[in-house]
Amino acid sequence: MIEGEIVMFAGFNLITEETFDDFKENGYRLFNENKKKVEKEFEIFISNDGSVNGTSLQKHWFPQIKADIFISHSHKDEEKAISLAGWLNSTFGLNAFIDSCVWGFANNLLKSIDEKYCKNPNGVTYDYEKRNYSTSHVHTMLSTALTTMIDNTECVLFLNTPNSLCTSEVINQTHSPWIYLEIAMTQLIRKKEPNRPHEILIKHAFEASEKLIIKYDLNMDHLQNINENDLKSWRDIFIKNQQIKEEHPLDTLYEKYGFIKKMETLKG
Template sequence: MYSGFEIKINESVFNKDYFTELVVDGKERYTSVKKEIKEIIDSFTLDSGKIDGNKMQSNWFPQIKADIFLSHSHQDEKLAIALSEWMYQNFGLIVFIDSCIWGYSNKLLEIIDREYCRPDKINKPHSYSYEQRNYSTSHVHMMLSTALSMMIDNVECVMFLNTPNSVTPKDTIDKTESPWIYSEIAMTKLIRQKPIENYRLQRITESFSEGGKIEKSLRVEYNIETDHLKKIDVSDLKKWNSQWSYIGQKYSTDFKFHALDILYKLIDIQ
């Protein structure tokens, strides 16, 4: 990670038809590069009967080459896809959205739990062991958390989509009910900041699942600190696009320019 930003926008920044078009195009692009899981639980099982955690993680949470990691609420997935597609179409930037790339962690949990967490599969097929479920959940969530941290470390730029779905302003410290957003933003403060040259050695050309609606039940809040993230809004995005378009027309054959450099300079000037 080289730099991080906090973006405050909503769907209204896009024309309604254009927003729909961006979402459709974005979903098609992500689907075309999504890693398909060809083998499920059997492929993760060793001869000893234990699960191969390394193989499971590499299949379900593969590391993808990307320019930007976009942290967002599950409820803002369409907005995240539209924003990522806008950046791809205008700047050629690859944005990582875990909900569009990695298989649902809940689906992986379902596969494991149906196989390993039902003490009496025949007589009580719908009865699960509380202890075994806790064990399987901890493993899958740890894999996902580790994979997310690795992605944040591997991308040049992290952007946090700050909306009412992701953050609730309270007193002097914002709050989030998402443990994943809390973890991702915390990692942006803790993870090493690498020189920008590390990300420009070769041009990235590849692109890239969260999901699931949580029923009303347990609710936990985390303090979320975003002071270390540079603030940008729709006006900054427009300026970024305008300046990049101008440079692209004037220096179309000069590969020294990178779209993110324009954003870095734009924000630092303010």
């Protein structure tokens, strides 16, 4: 792929029942490669005075992985997201970042901190205030890492399934604070056309006696709706265009939906 500055440009709301099972093996291969990059031992970030170096911890535990596409999805759809990443890589050579790759390690990090710092004297239960403190720090690190990753990734795909949305007739909602964060960030962060030389550049918690349910309104008006037929059309157009000239696969997708025209309108 042609090198250049990577900044988010476009977002898509992918509504599909396709499972991409044929590409699951490749997806897990990519997932495990990224997994190796984020798995670290917590103890190495403890300073001599006993404090934890939060800056160093975030940098090494949640490193920015070079990717073309950020896949936002429900944790319950992790396998589908991994298989979709396999399809994107096999079809276009694109590298997709799967947010649960970070989410899982956030849980591991939080557990490591809580085991060392948040136990009550009995060594069995956890101190409520200490856990609030540790959770706020880890979730701040996670939020920062996810936002930075979205900003550094050219394209965002939201995997729209019943697991990710609790949609009413009036408005889209989600139970997931992380999906809420990610979709909100796609509205707020900078948008910049990809810098590629082309003839045309188209541009979880404690269990309680009652289950806590929180819903967030989700504004997805800025995301382009697509489905499995659009994915297949994207693939077919890309293959056809490659016979004429070399073209980045994401440019093919942007051209299909006229993103460069939208960007030029905003500039005007």
